[in-house]
Amino acid sequence: MKTIDELLSEGVAGKRVFVRADLNVPLDGTRITDDGRIRAVLPTVKALAEAGARVVVASHLGRPKGAPDPAFSLAPAAARLGELLGTGVAFATDTVGESARATVAGLADGQIAVVENLRFNAGETSKDDAERGAFADQLAALADVYVGDGFGAVHRKHASVFDLPARLPHYAGYLIATEVGVLKKLTEDVKRPYAVVLGGAKVSDKLAVIDQLLGKADRLLIGGGMVFTFLKAKGHEIGTSLVQEDQLPAVREYIERAEKNGVELVLPVDVVVAPEFPDLKTKAPGRPSTVAADAMPSGQMGLDIGPESRTLYASKIADAATVFWNGPMGVFEHPDFAEGTKAVAQALLDSKAFTVVGGGDSAAAVRILGFDENAFGHISTGGGASLEYLEGKTLPGLAALED
């Protein structure tokens, strides 16, 4: 894999460099609640601009449905990038259309533009190679060189991640190089006991990862929205909680295999429930109550792990030598459901383990809840990406950067 340093030594002055970043930041309306992913790409963008490149930054944000949707505009992220760089950043109101072409054509050496959300175009995420390829051709027309630095999206076989680098000379940016460096060590020489803590809301993606983790981790602690598919698989009531019905048979098999392989599969013993999903905007009282995990009332939704579970999880983290954590333990954005996530973050800090926290929301949670991000071993910008890397999978966005 060629790195950006090689590109810089070859010279980039006057070249249009396409930087595929992951600026998928959490938003409250148009307010960015955590800008960690924007800060993470600054070294790459700065180095290119200082070397005289005409920098075109592109990213997805959220999961719009292949067409423009103002709620998912990258404009706030572009503005924040400009603030952090202390320079003007141009913004194109489309991704490959007239606005993008004119904005890129207007760049002088050393200037930076951000184009609108890649996922406003159906070709970006299409499963059809030709459709993705056609969109990649349009992206390629905007640039001379490709720099991959959106680590959080390297597990996606998307046009800007996988197809575009095949069309341009390609290099890995500083963020990808750093992320891969740390995670590689975890796959090659992991100190045991190795505990993996899994939570969050992208349940279908993450349940699939457990298949491989059962052969790698010594302990698997389950929290967040994942919990309820496990509880249901064990025959318990889960009320209106998140559930992945189609994966119930797979989860039953995981439970059996964990026992057979001697992997400790830790599930909550109590959960915090509420009548409905909380209002994250007003933060109106969430009406939480704590119930035993095997006695959830039918009309209620599970939104956090309970106090006994927090103590249990902390004890399983305390004597681990390596801990990888992806996915908040509950709906941490609301104070009534943040305690489980806080407890796990604190347990990581209290343990002597090498700790890696991965994922846009997990990293944001750590910072928003007031923890010192430098106190963790590594904070990865990618959740699904780091999990799939640790699984040993070939990630499309990394494979595409190979020579």
Ligand SMILES: Nc1ncnc2c1ncn2[C@@H]1O[C@H](COP(=O)(O)OP(=O)(O)O)[C@@H](O)[C@H]1O
């Ligand atoms: N029990 C739950 N029910 C619904 N959503 C949940 C639950 N627990 C956590 N979440 C949500 O999961 C989201 C983060 O999930 P995810 O995107 O998978 O994490 P990451 O970005 O760290 O990989 C948060 O917005 C949080 O509110």
Ligand SMILES: O=C(OP(=O)(O)O)[C@H](O)COP(=O)(O)O
């Ligand atoms: O937020 C992301 O992943 P993560 O939640 O696994 O950290 C990335 O930006 C990828 O987004 P996606 O899961 O919508 O493809």
